[in-house]
């Protein structure tokens with residue numbers, strides 16, 4: 140095979156990979172202000188949490204809600220074959236797990252990393268546990284410091300507004316951008 144042919148063959152292969160859409164294999168969500176509009180360890184809601192007449196409430200009867208686009212976002216990701224993880228630095232992991240139980244989200248979530256510390260550690264453990272490379276992960280969080288930290292690993296990290304959390308629109312757009320970014324970097 141001569142050199143010219145090799146070059147042409149390589150370009151054809153690259154063009155093919157450019158037109159291919161690549162989805163992440165794993166989507167990771169922060170919890171506080173990303174999936175629900177409060178910090179669980181701020182104790183705005185006093186445990187225990189439970190359902191009363193169809194409403195999830197705290198011990199004082201205050202209603203507890205997640206952001207409106209959940210669990211639709213989880214369903215959308217599952218339909219696309221993308222696994223789901225949660226990564227939270229909360230100081231009250233028991234409360235976070237309790238809410239996930241009560242929201243009935245265990246059927247969506249594959250990996251749980253809920254404990255204080257640097258988020259980079261959470262991601263190193265997620266990588267080990269899942270076997271999924273950082274460059275096939277997409278991450279949603281409302282704090283810029285977490286976005287900065289996790290980006291250094293090569294994860295596609297998306298900052299969300301802490302008042303609206305992750306929305307279906309943001310997730311859909313981020314999946315599209317993920318494909319564009321990955322396909323353009325694989326052809327260069």
Ligand SMILES: [Mg+2]
Pocket residue numbers: 169170171172173280281282
């Ligand atoms: Mg947060």
